[in-house]
Structure formats: C-alpha cells, structure tokens
Amino acid sequence: xxxxxxxxxxxxxxxxxxxxxxxxxxxxxxxxxDNVSEMTRQGYxxxxxxxxxxxxxxxxxxxxxxxxxxxxxxxxxxxxxxxxADGMVQSALKAGFFDWDEIPPTGExxxxxxxxxxxxxxxxxxxxxxxxxxxxxxxxAVRDFAKLDGRYYDSVIAAYxxxxxxxxxxxxxxPKSSLTRAEACAIIMRAANIKGGLTPYEPPAxxxxxxxxxxxxGVSENGYLSVEGTRLVNERGDTxxxxxxxxxxxxxxxxxxxxxxxxxxxxRGANLFRCAMYTDEGGYIADKTVxxxxxxxxxxxxxxxxxxxIDWHILSDGNPLTHAEEAEQFFAEMSARYKxxxxxxxxxxxxxxxxxxxxENVRPYAERIISVIRENSNGIILVGSPTWSQDLHEAAKNxxxxxxxMYTCHFYAGTHTDWLRQRIxxxxxxxxxxxxxTSSADGNGGVYLDEAKKWIDFMNERGISWANxxxxxxxxxxxxxxxxxxxxxGISDDELTExxxxxxxxx
Numbered sequence: 001x002x003x004x005x006x007x008x009x010x011x012x013x014x015x016x017x018x019x020x021x022x023x024x025x026x027x028x029x030x031x032x033x034d035n036v037s038e039m040t041r042q043g044y045x046x047x048x049x050x051x052x053x054x055x056x057x058x059x060x061x062x063x064x065x066x067x068x069x070x071x072x073x074x075x076x077x078x079x080x081x082x083x084x085a086d087g088m089v090q091s092a093l094k095a096g097f098f099d100w101d102e103i104p105p106t107g108e109x110x111x112x113x114x115x116x117x118x119x120x121x122x123x124x125x126x127x128x129x130x131x132x133x134x135x136x137x138x139x140x141a142v143r144d145f146a147k148l149d150g151r152y153y154d155s156v157i158a159a160y161x162x163x164x165x166x167x168x169x170x171x172x173x174x175p176k177s178s179l180t181r182a183e184a185c186a187i188i189m190r191a192a193n194i195k196g197g198l199t200p201y202e203p204p205a206x207x208x209x210x211x212x213x214x215x216x217x218g219v220s221e222n223g224y225l226s227v228e229g230t231r232l233v234n235e236r237g238d239t240x241x242x243x244x245x246x247x248x249x250x251x252x253x254x255x256x257x258x259x260x261x262x263x264x265x266x267x268r269g270a271n272l273f274r275c276a277m278y279t280d281e282g283g284y285i286a287d288k289t290v291x292x293x294x295x296x297x298x299x300x301x302x303x304x305x306x307x308x309x310i311d312w313h314i315l316s317d318g319n320p321l322t323h324a325e326e327a328e329q330f331f332a333e334m335s336a337r338y339k340x341x342x343x344x345x346x347x348x349x350x351x352x353x354x355x356x357x358x359x360e361n362v363r364p365y366a367e368r369i370i371s372v373i374r375e376n377s378n379g380i381i382l383v384g385s386p387t388w389s390q391d392l393h394e395a396a397k398n399x400x401x402x403x404x405x406m407y408t409c410h411f412y413a414g415t416h417t418d419w420l421r422q423r424i425x426x427x428x429x430x431x432x433x434x435x436x437x438t439s440s441a442d443g444n445g446g447v448y449l450d451e452a453k454k455w456i457d458f459m460n461e462r463g464i465s466w467a468n469x470x471x472x473x474x475x476x477x478x479x480x481x482x483x484x485x486x487x488x489x490g491i492s493d494d495e496l497t498e499x500x501x502x503x504x505x506x507x
Contacts, residue, residue: 056182058180059184061109076088089107096125121152121155127194133162138161142160214460215238216271219306221234232430246471248479249281257296274311276470279314281315314350327368327369328368369381378403389410412436414445432464438468443478
C-alpha cells in the first residue's frame with residue numbers, strides 16, 4: 001500500500017508552531033506578510049510540506065470557519081461527520097456565526113469556496129459582534145453595494161466602518177466572489193486586532209495529528225467511489241487516487257484496448273483505464289460498432305479489478321449540444337448496463353471547444369446527461385469545460401448541482417504550465433485529470449519531463465487522479481508505446497517510449 005501524507009494549510013490538521021514559519025512564497029514586502037507571519041507565530045497557520053503557504057489559493061467554507069473559530073477561542077464540538085472540520089463548523093453554527101442554509105452542517109458545501117460577504121459576516125460575528133455603521137455612508141462609498149444580499153448588510157456595513165474591509169481600486173467589494181487565503185488572513189487579523197490581538201493557540205491536549213492517507217488499489221479494495229468536498233473517496237471515506245492510461249481513439253487503436261492490453265497496464269500498477277470513444281472523426285456517430293470495442297474494453301478493465309472511464313470523446317464536434325440526443329441514448333444504455341458496477345466512471349464531454357461557453361452550452365448539456373445517468377447510477381460523473389477542459393474558473397462561477405460530480409482538467413506538459421496549475425488550485429472544485437500528456441498539446445514535441453514532473457508532484461500533493469494520453473504506438477511523442485509493441489504477453493520497458501517509461505514509473 002502506497003501512502004503519502006498531505007499537510008493542509010490553516011491547521012486543517014492541527015500542528016502547533018511556537019515560532020514564525022518562513023514560507024517560501026511569503027516574502028517581506030508582500031502586502032500580506034505581516035498578517036501571515038503573526039498568525040503563524042501564534043500557531044494558527046501551518047504550511048504545506050514543500051514549505052509554501054500558497055497565499056493566492058482560494059479558501060473554503062470549512063477552512064475559514066476553522067481558523068476563525070480557533071483564533072476567536074471557540075471550542076470544537078464532538079463530530080459525527082467524517083469531515084475534518086465538522087466539529088468546528090458545528091460549534092460556529094451553534095454560536096451564531098452563520099445560518100444553517102449558508103453552510104449546511106450536513107457537510108456537502110464544506111469544501112466549496114466561501115464568498116466574501118459570508119466570510120465577512122463570520123468574522124464580524126466572531127470578533128466584533130454588535131458593531132454597526134452608517135448605512136448611507138457605506139452604501140454610497142461602496143460602488144457595488146447593491147450586489148450584496150440583504151442579510152449581509154449589517155455585517156458588511158460594520159466591517160467597512162471599522163476598517164476590517166476595504167474596497168478595491170475601483171471601490172468595489174465584490175461580495176459574491178471567492179476569497180484567497182491571504183485575504184482571509186488580513187480580514188481575520190484586522191478584526192482580531194480591534195478586539196485586542198492574538199494569543200498563542202493551544203490545541204486540546206487530546207488532539208493529535210491525523211494525516212490524510214491517499215489510497216491506491218483497485219475496485220475490490222475501495223468499492224463504490226464518491227466525492228466528498230474536493231476529494232475522491234472510497235466506501236470507507238478514505239481519499240483515493242486513480243492512476244492509469246487512456247486509450248487513443250478506439251476506432252483507430254482498438255487493438256490497444258483489448259483484454260491483453262488492459263491486463264498489461266494493470267500488471268504494471270495502473271488501477272484506471274480510460275476508453276476514449278470519439279464521437280466524430282469516424283467514431284461513434286458514424287460507426288456504432290465502435291461501442292462494441294468500448295464495451296469489451298470496459299469489461300476487460302472490470303475483470304482486472306480496475307476503475308474504468310467511459311469517455312464520450314467530443315473533439316472536432318466542439319459543442320457538446322451537437323450530439324446531445326445521441327449522448328442521452330448512449331449514456332442511458334451504458335448506465336443501465338453497468339448500474340451495478342462500482343468500477344465505472346462516466347466522462348460525458350471530453351474537450352468542449354470552439355465558440356461555446358459554460359453557461360450556454362456545457363452546463364445545460366451536462367444537466368441533461370447527468371439526469372439520464374442518474375436514472376440508473378449514482379457513480380462518478382466527469383464533466384469537461386470550454387477551451388479543451390481548461391476553463392475550470394468558469395465552471396466554478398456556476399457549478400452543477402448534484403452528488404458525485406467532478407470537473408476534468410486536461411493538460412500537456414509542453415503547453416500548459418504554472419498558469420493552469422494555479423487555476424486548478426484556485427477553482428475550489430473537485431478535479432479529475434482525465435487526460436494529460438508529456439508532449440505539447442498537439443501530441444508532439446518534447447517530451448517535457450521536467451514540466452511533467454512538476455505536474456506529477458502537483459497532482460500527488462493534492463490527491464488528484466489521472467489518466468495519461470495515450471496507450472498506443474502512434475508516431476507521436478505522447479504515445480506510451482513504441483511502434484509494433486505487442487501487449488499480448490505484457491509490456492516490457494523495451495516496448496515503452498520515453499514518455500511511457502516516465503508515466504509507468506508513476507503508477
């Protein structure tokens with residue numbers, strides 16, 4: 001069993017620091033330096049195991065509530081929920097920091113990004129209850145005051161009047177946008193200083209560090225998967241990571257989705273296989289027999305105790321609504337066929353692209369297909385986003401409703417670098433990298449192993465599951481296999497390309 005401990009920020013898993021910690025990405029001169037340093041010195045903050053603080057990462061409901069409770073001295077309630085922050089959330093709810101509908105104590109929104117107006121209310125209720133301000137002055141000074149929900153007027157007016165919050169350079173508060181970790185520290189510190197300042201954090205004597213363990217393994221070990229916050233978890237609530245390969249187009253390289261091929265990657269340590277069934281490009285829409293190749297591959301993966309993705313692989317048909325009716329029929333059939341299998345994951349739109357948007361094209365399509373699948377299965381559903389499944393920030397503004405939904409991100413190491421990793425870090429969504437390559441985005445160039453290693457470290461650190469593109473011998477640098485590789489008797493290192501060796505070593 002492979003295990004990797006992830007250390008979470010904001011004392012998600014509590015560990016006291018008696019001295020200020022020098023974060024690699026918090027430097028003198030940064031506007032948030034003093035706030036972060038003081039909160040760390042007093043024991044309220046802890047960084048990642050790589051020494052970073054990640055000040056621009058988006059903070060979640062659970063994270064903000066947890067640190068506010070500890071700074072304000074609120075004690076943790078006994079928790080009946082598996083979520084690490086449930087005890088603090090329950091205490092904050094009982095104390096009146098927020099209302100039931102704002103952060104339901106049932107836990108489904110704990111790991112979603114918190115918006116500014118709610119965070120301001122929580123901070124003011126915790127540190128400066130009863131403070132007030134002048135409505136006329138604040139509503140005139142704040143240019144986007146009308147965007148506030150009425151229930152937050154009093155808290156925002158008081159916070160603005162007490163200089164706990166300020167507008168941006170245009171005088172806007174952006175009340176419904178998300179909040180970064182650095183911004184959260186600033187608001188908490190301003191309110192705490194007005195109240196009287198920080199005192200060192202003293203965790204309960206009985207409290208011990210409880211690391212999150214990432215589990216690999218197959219279906220027999222993990223069973224039905226579900227989504228808890230931003231994590232993929234097994235039947236016991238343990239975080240699970242899936243690592244494996246994607247086929248290339250089944251209409252071209254179906255021989256590398258055979259039973260022997262699937263067994264070969266399972267024998268090398270993969271616990272995931274993705275069946276890329278193109279819709280256009282001579283795929284399913286033109287040739288329905290491609291579905292038979294997919295079914296054989298799915299059944300082979302199940303037989304190898306692997307999880308398997310049924311991928312509706314739109315590409316040149318960039319708008320998922322183009323073949324929405326066919327998709328409904330297909331996923332109705334597949335979800336009925338595999339309704340009793342914990343192994344099957346449904347990827348409903350590979351890479352939306354072209355002149356489309358999340359709200360007008362992808363989201364309404366996803367709602368249609370999700371409802372079809374849910375008639376038969378509550379399995380994991382993967383949803384792409386515009387710009388070849390990279391516009392996670394757009395999906396985060398208006399996420400889908402429902403359980404066991406994840407959002408795909410696709411990257412190629414030679415084209416997509418820090419900016420896309422930052423987008424994943426900030427979106428606050430449960431992310432599944434259902435396709436990535438060591439090459440440039442066109443499948444050639446490279447291979448870019450230094451950048452691919454950065455991606456692997458990034459995904460490992462966050463427990464993000466992935467499938468590499470692709471298990472075939474196509475003459476392109478993203479292919480894992482050399483020409484004429486024979487998988488009937490397994491896969492030897494001699495049959496792997498430079499890309500293939502790198503990927504297989506990371507199963």
